[in-house]
Amino acid sequence: MNSTNSVPLTLSLNPANLPSSELGFTGHCYVSPNNYQKFLRANENKKPVFVSIKSFIFTVDQHPGVDDKSVALGKYPRTYLKVSFTDTIGVSLYVPREDIEYKLSYLSLEVSLGVSVSNKRLEIQEADLDKQFRNTYKGQFMAEGQILLQDFGSNILILKVAGTQRIDIGVQGQNLTGIPGILSDETVIEMKGENNEKFALRGAASEKAQSIFKSDFKFEDLGVGGLDKEIADIFRRAFASRRFPPSVLARYGITHVKGLLLYGPPGTGKTLIARQLAKVLRSKEPKIVNGPELFDKYVGETERKIRELFSDAVADQKKLGDESPLHIIIFDEFDAICKKRGTVNNAGVTDSAVNMLLSMIDGVNALNNILVIGMTNRKDMIDEAILRPGRFEVHVEVSLPDEAGRVQILNIHTKTMRANNLLAPDVSLEKIAKLTKNYTGAELEALVKSASSLAFARSNNLLDFSKSVTLNEECKIEHQDFVHALEEVKPQFGVDTDKFEALLRNRIIDFGPRFKSNQDILLNVINQIKFGKSSQLISVLLEGDNGTGKSAFGAWAALQSDFPFIKLVSAENFVGYNEIGKVDAIVKIFNDAYRSTQSLILLDDIERIIEYVNIGPRFSNSILQALMVLIKKVPTKPNNRLMIVATTSQKEILKQLEVYQCFDVVVHTPILNKEEIKTVLRQFKGDPQEFDRIAESVERITIKKLLFLIDMATQGEDYITYNRFLKCYAECMKEEY
Numbered sequence: 001m002n003s004t005n006s007v008p009l010t011l012s013l014n015p016a017n018l019p020s021s022e023l024g025f026t027g028h029c030y031v032s033p034n035n036y037q038k039f040l041r042a043n044e045n046k047k048p049v050f051v052s053i054k055s056f057i058f059t060v061d062q063h064p065g066v067d068d069k070s071v072a073l074g075k076y077p078r079t080y081l082k083v084s085f086t087d088t089i090g091v092s093l094y095v096p097r098e099d100i101e102y103k104l105s106y107l108s109l110e111v112s113l114g115v116s117v118s119n120k121r122l123e124i125q126e127a128d129l130d131k132q133f134r135n136t137y138k139g140q141f142m143a144e145g146q147i148l149l150q151d152f153g154s155n156i157l158i159l160k161v162a163g164t165q166r167i168d169i170g171v172q173g174q175n176l177t178g179i180p181g182i183l184s185d186e187t188v189i190e191m192k193g194e195n196n197e198k199f200a201l202r203g204a205a206s207e208k209a210q211s212i213f214k215s216d217f218k219f220e221d222l223g224v225g226g227l228d229k230e231i232a233d234i235f236r237r238a239f240a241s242r243r244f245p246p247s248v249l250a251r252y253g254i255t256h257v258k259g260l261l262l263y264g265p266p267g268t269g270k271t272l273i274a275r276q277l278a279k280v281l282r283s284k285e286p287k288i289v290n291g292p293e294l295f296d297k298y299v300g301e302t303e304r305k306i307r308e309l310f311s312d313a314v315a316d317q318k319k320l321g322d323e324s325p326l327h328i329i330i331f332d333e334f335d336a337i338c339k340k341r342g343t344v345n346n347a348g349v350t351d352s353a354v355n356m357l358l359s360m361i362d363g364v365n366a367l368n369n370i371l372v373i374g375m376t377n378r379k380d381m382i383d384e385a386i387l388r389p390g391r392f393e394v395h396v397e398v399s400l401p402d403e404a405g406r407v408q409i410l411n412i413h414t415k416t417m418r419a420n421n422l423l424a425p426d427v428s429l430e431k432i433a434k435l436t437k438n439y440t441g442a443e444l445e446a447l448v449k450s451a452s453s454l455a456f457a458r459s460n461n462l463l464d465f466s467k468s469v470t471l472n473e474e475c476k477i478e479h480q481d482f483v484h485a486l487e488e489v490k491p492q493f494g495v496d497t498d499k500f501e502a503l504l505r506n507r508i509i510d511f512g513p514r515f516k517s518n519q520d521i522l523l524n525v526i527n528q529i530k531f532g533k534s535s536q537l538i539s540v541l542l543e544g545d546n547g548t549g550k551s552a553f554g555a556w557a558a559l560q561s562d563f564p565f566i567k568l569v570s571a572e573n574f575v576g577y578n579e580i581g582k583v584d585a586i587v588k589i590f591n592d593a594y595r596s597t598q599s600l601i602l603l604d605d606i607e608r609i610i611e612y613v614n615i616g617p618r619f620s621n622s623i624l625q626a627l628m629v630l631i632k633k634v635p636t637k638p639n640n641r642l643m644i645v646a647t648t649s650q651k652e653i654l655k656q657l658e659v660y661q662c663f664d665v666v667v668h669t670p671i672l673n674k675e676e677i678k679t680v681l682r683q684f685k686g687d688p689q690e691f692d693r694i695a696e697s698v699e700r701i702t703i704k705k706l707l708f709l710i711d712m713a714t715q716g717e718d719y720i721t722y723n724r725f726l727k728c729y730a731e732c733m734k735e736e737y
Helices: 021-025 033-042 075-081 126-137 228-243 246-252 270-280 301-323 347-362 403-413 415-419 429-435 441-459 479-488 497-503 513-531 550-561 579-595 621-632 651-656 674-681 688-697 703-713 722-732
Strands: 010-016 029-031 049-053 056-062 070-072 089-094 104-115 122-125 147-152 155-166 188-193 199-202 259-263 287-290 327-332 370-376 394-397 537-543 565-569 598-603 641-648 665-668
Touching: 010 033, 021 147, 029 033, 033 049, 033 056, 056 075, 075 147, 104 199, 122 126, 126 147, 126 188, 126 199, 188 199, 228 270, 228 394, 259 270, 270 327, 270 370, 301 327, 301 347, 347 370, 403 415, 403 429, 403 441, 429 479, 441 479, 497 550, 497 565, 513 537, 513 550, 513 641, 513 665, 537 550, 537 621, 537 651, 550 565, 550 598, 550 641, 565 579, 579 598, 579 621, 674 688, 674 703, 688 722, 703 722
Parallel strands: 010 070, 029 056, 104 188, 122 199, 259 370, 259 394, 287 327, 327 370, 537 641, 537 665, 565 598, 598 641
Antiparallel strands: 010 089, 029 070, 049 056, 049 089, 104 155, 147 155
């Protein structure tokens, strides 16, 4: 800020108080009449007279209350000049040069309240303050760091110069930002108010939206991988309006989004998004609460806890209005709080909690300084009144990461390892991402931990507690560690491997052309789901008598598909469930399937699932209606595909119940004829002629019963004989055969 002109006169003076407090509102410094005349003569009797004190330039004036050894300065100038009454400072005449344009093009001021004459909140229009400030300080030099006082209706305002820029007259190489300049009528003044419960600065220039994001915020700082689209949706829908001034939003007639619902499978990053958002937002300390914690056995306590969560936001809105800081409240397990009203036993408590939450967000005295984030795995269980516009209106599904997303997540969790060169050269995160279909972010993190533990175990005997364990630089995590970790960490949204392998324990046996025909049909449907342009949903019904291999055939098709999501739904899954519980469990399986790019659901023995019995007849209409809807429901995401395979031994009953008509393809699994029996027998040891005799002697047998009899007839032997087989056949065949 140093001036470049010559200094024709400098006086060494002592700082002193102003002769009267009113002079503090002029911005001038004051000297004795004798010293003023010296400065005036040195300035060739031109007014105003400027002096330089420690690189700040003041308009100097005379006052009889100042002696010849002193320069009178206000409290604030003495503060930013860093001088005391015992100092001696140089006061130099400052003569502006004629070849320099000193007028300011821009001046930034930070305004705060010094003294108020009232206990009420002082609200000032920027235009009024701008006018008074110009009248007071026009023609004076302004520099960054300078502090000025303004009398506004007997209230004292403190104005700090935050930035200056002189008018550019086209001189190359000049940096005009931050250089002292003179306030003129052409100067654009920007005022920023330190708004609080006692003071507010109103006006077009000052009513800027509060920056809710920290100035150094970058999207990478969120540390959330595989959710680029979801995060972009959150910022566009929930935060975009908060970056604009209230006056701009008022012209559009819109208000801020107050509720954000994050839903999706466990482990996909809902809680991580909420926590990371809370870190990067410039807001009050977020309040994080687990849904069930709000409920209390005492009457009214649940409602009180909800009111307390919002109490700080209520107080700030009353005091600060639109200038109130943002308050964030995060509800985990949100479905526990806002279950559909009238669906639970303690309906009074739950309904009251829902009503209280609604009144805070969208009631008569609704708050505008809040953002409530709810997280749930079961959006379908939440009361619809909560989800409508004006409440939790932004719904963002945090789904399973795709391959590119899995690479991002793996990069995040191996960042430190890579920085310390602890990943072996053979580790390819892209290859691992291809092997981890349907893994959530949490499961990928667990995969990295499991691979690390395998590397540790390779370098140390972890079970020998008599020795200390160490890790040297050679202990690197290898690709093989990740391969073994894949066997330990299975995705929740993966394949029911054990259940399908149990169905295939007796293996699939090719018994002839009818088997191959059915096999081709299923393979064609699988390929259609994989590669078809418009086939998002295909349903197949395997029907036939008991024991014809429907379940094994369906399990074979499921494993043959190699889909990342394969689930078995059978009656044994729901033993002990009530009717509503069964419906919820089935719906959840289908909802999970809709989230995967390629899914297959096997509904094994569908008549047992709907609880059909011959006596009555009786079945569960709730389960039946749910299945009929779900079998026809197409995945919402256009790139997701679902194949449904169902098995039944009661085709006619399914026709009567109108379930049969829901399927696109029906495959009949037959009872074996004589040639097919021979084909099966020839896959075991024995005399082919005896196999022919067995086939001629057997009537109407299923593949399951035939394999059972073969196993029974070969106990203790390696081959099948006619006599042993017929003996077993006579003992075990039921009347229907």
